[in-house]
Amino acid sequence: MPAQALRDGVAQAVLHRAPHLVPPGKIHCAAAYAPGGIHRVAVGAGPTDLHVTWRSEPRKLVGPRMSMAQRLDYARARAEHGDHARAIEALQTGLLHSDPTDHLPALDVATANAAALLAELTLKGDGPSAALPWARWACRSLGRLRGATSPEARAALRILANTYRRTGKLAEAADCYRDLIRHHTSADGPRALPTLAAQATLALVLYQDGHCAPARQLLARAAAEHRVAHPGHRDGPRLRHELTRMRATCIDQRHGHPAGLDDPPHDSAAALTHGSSTP
16 A cells, blocks of 8 residues: 555545644654554555554644654753653653563663653653663663763663652662662762762662661761862761661661761771662
């Protein structure tokens, strides 16, 4: 069957069954919006003999003719303006045929970055469970496409770690932050702000998971190194405040830790960053 005849038939089916999927003024390219409502088209003997399988949950598409790179730029711009819903719709359109549970990675960087951004925005919208498959897929894909220490892969790993934390998978989150610390150390240095931020967040995760002694030791080490390497930085008081809060909680709950538990430096802080778990 000629492609144009098939395209016209699909367009007519969409306009008849689901005209709401086609934006006003876009009727001339209705076929481009067909994937939002149509799952499969079986072709019979001629252009009018089409057997259409419709999606149980039709989805409005955003810019179906955009390239993935254009879509990613568009979604980032919408997100920066606070329009997260539109950004998510644009990313979902581009990733409509991608399966984040598949073991195969994304074939290109733009698609992998789109998955990472979709996970991040979904997480901000209180959807950690929905964000987790995309975060895993993006992290795995960017690690293979760019390398584990690349800025894109580290950003995806941070999103995955945060998603694990939001879903209550604290052991997995801690493993991700340990990996992130090593990658930041390799790329930026042991006292770089991203490295110390990852150490501080790992401490919070450990504390949240009930490991208060190593958490306090690691946070004390990070706060001390932060004060030396970045005096006057706005995050310094926040790190010290979190450490004070941890100490107070341990006292209130009568944990009975030895005096000077978190007086930096501590060799155990460095030990916490060893070992790896590939997401």
